[in-house]
Structure formats: C-alpha cells, structure tokens
Amino acid sequence: MSTETGIAATTQPRLPRGVRLKHDEMRGEWLLLAPERVVKPNPIALEILKRCDGVATLEEIVDGLAAQFSADRARVDADVRALLAELAGKRMVDL
C-alpha cells in the first residue's frame, strides 16, 4: 500500500509559493488557495495540509495524525499518500 504512490517516508511535503492554506474569516472556513483555484479541504485533508510545512516528513505527519486521532496508522498512511499524490499532480503540493 505505502509504496503505491511512490512517495518516500522521508519526503518533506510543503505548499509551494502561490499555494496557501487560509482561514477565511468571512466564510468561517479553511480554504486552499492556488492560481485560479480555491479548494475547500475536507476535515482530514485540512489536518494533513496544516502539517505540510516543508519540515515534517511524511512519516512524522502520519505518526502525528495517527496519535492525535487515535487512528489506525496504515489507514492514515494511505490517506496521506493519496492526498499528497493528488495535490502534487495539481501542483498544489511539492514533494
């Protein structure tokens, strides 16, 4: 499962310049902003994106989320990889 997306556990995902996670005060929600795109992340995606700071590794992000939400690590790992692969394809995350 974890090798399917080909993302190394030591990868430090980050939002590139031009992509921002912003809390929209007027709408009362978090938004992911990119060129000509506004994405409303679901609660899981939001937690993942908040940790994509270019410092934390994929491994650390998964560990942190699994601990915080008392969730199955393999499941979290799959969710994180799927989201990062999708957003990297849209150039919204750099791996």
Next chain:
Amino acid sequence: MNAVTKTLAAPVGLLAELTHRCPLGCPYCSNPVELEQRAVELDTKTWKRVFSEAADLGVIHVHLSGGEPAARRDLLDIVAHCAKVGLYSNLITSGIGLTEALIGKLAAAGLDHVQLSIQDCESASCDRIAGYAGAFAKKMAVANWVTSAGLPLTVNAVIHRANVSRAGRMVELAVRLGARRVEIAHTQYYGWGLVNRAALMPTKTQAEAAIAEVEALRQTYAGTIVIDHVIPDYHARYPKACMGGWAKRTLNITPSGKALPCHAAETIPGLTFWNVREASLGEIWYNSPAFNAFRGTDWMLEPCRSCERRDIDYGGCRCQALALTGDARNADPVCILSPHHDKVAAIAAFAEEGAGGADYIYRRMKVPAAAE
C-alpha cells in the same frame, strides 16, 4: 431586492484593470474597443480602498490586469496593499515594462503569482501578433526573472489562426520556462476579437487538431504543469457557464472605476454600471441594477426558462447572446436548442472558407489627431 441580498454569495474573484494603457496591440485583446484614457484612471488611494473593500466583502483572488499593469507607477504600492489586506494577488502581464529589480520588489511585497502572456512560441510571429518588435525576447527574460525570484509562473497563450498549429509547442515552451501552469485559450470573439474575427478565426479542422494536441499533453506533463484549456464554444453543443453565472462569482473594475459583471458587459445596452468612486464594492455587488440584471432565472426567455440545464450553464454568455441575436436575454446561440443556432453555424462556416489573409486592426487607444 432584499431577498437577493440575503441569498447571494460573496464574490471570490476581482479583476482589476488598473489601466488600459499597453505597449502591445494584440488584435484579440479582451479590453473594450473604446479604451479608457490615462486621465480618467483611478488614483492609488482609490484602488487601495477598493482592495480593502474587496477583502472585507470576501474576495479571495485579485487579478491585477490591464492593459499592462506595469504601466502604473504605483504597481508595487498596490501589490503591497493587497498583501496587507490578505488578498491573493495575481499579476496578469505582457511582461513589457517589468524589470528584474521590480519583479524582485513585487515578490518581496507579497505578490502571490504571475501570469505572463505569450503570443506565439516563434519570435517573429509573436512580435507580429503583438505588434511590438522585441516582445518575444523580453517575455523570455521576464519568465526567467519571475521564476528566479521564486514566484510561481503561469504562461497564457491565446490561440487563433496565426498560431493554431503551434498550440502544443506553446505548452512545451511553458514547461521549459518553468511554469507550473499554462492556459491555452482559444480566442473569444468579443471586443477587439470581434473586430478582427476574419483574421483570427481558425478553421474547425485546425481548431480540433490543436485541441487534441493539447489534451494529449495533459498525460505527458501530468505533475509537471497544470493545463487549463479554454476551447472555442462556436463548435460546442451547449454554451459555457459564462463567468460561472452572471455576477455570481467575480467582478471587474475598469481603469476609471466602473464595476462590471464581466469585461464585455458594457456592450449590453440599457445596463447602468455603478462606479467605485461613488459606491462601495459591497453596495455594487449586492444592489447595483447591472449586477442584478441577469441573476437567478427570472430574466430568462425560452428555451432557457424551462430548460433543465438552466442552472448548469445559466443560458450561456449574455454578451454573445446580444451580439448574435440582438437580445441579451436570449439563450446563447451556441446552444443547439437556440432558435438562432444557425447564426453560430454560419460564422463557423465563414471561418472554413475565410482566406485568413485579412490584416489585423491592432488594439490601440484613440488619440486626438493633434497628439499624433
């Protein structure tokens, strides 16, 4: 009117035409044929107020456009203000007038993104389409300065008869320039594009080949570059949801401060456009008659009014409906359900036999004879 106000969502995008001045003369320019002169442009203070109001209103993306926005000496000041009030700023530029030093300062001031136009991937053709010697070389330099400054770059190319055979190569050029996103947009025939339609419109065969070529590159460059592809609606079955619906998502401010639901809205007679000098952006968005004119579905005529697609495409483009049928309330005649659909077919057919030899009428400001 109050009911409209309460149920209406806030705008997400603002296109700010900071100026209509531009060194280029692209014959498909989206600006109106009647360009606004420098003397009537909003001053720095008023633009800043507009951007503050936009942020308060809920605008997310602000597109600093023109004309050429670098023709404004206060561009840096404006970008810094947009960053201060939390707007996502996108500089839409021809590149002409930008320097490496200014790009560095814009990046430091918090500019989020740059969209650079290219007229062609071949130098001589690019310069001819732009009506400006040296345009291509300058654009290549600007692209390098933008990426070197760490700013994300989108390359925008408008497709028409003179470059339609190189649509795919323009995607490849964008990749080489380090762009993360490319817009391949087939010409839309409003304003200057309509003036130059005979010279610009490719044949259906040419357009289809270009579309297929670019679509195939999506696979090739997946994860490298995002391709946004605007295809010609003259060959479509149903109209596009123009602007995502009239005054539903975005608004446009002209250099003199007129607020428009779309950049071609002034072609529709009988609409009154409020000016940001006299009204706040919120008053304009929620209450101005022009913005409310085509909201919802009550204004629709048949076949739109009872159509199951009315909340999908909102009847298409009002300006195109006006231009081709004489009434902005009609269905966009691109739609196969429109009784005027034959007019679109006639225009598309015209392109088949058109020699394409017509000269461009370059976009330029009317200047008093004495000044020439």
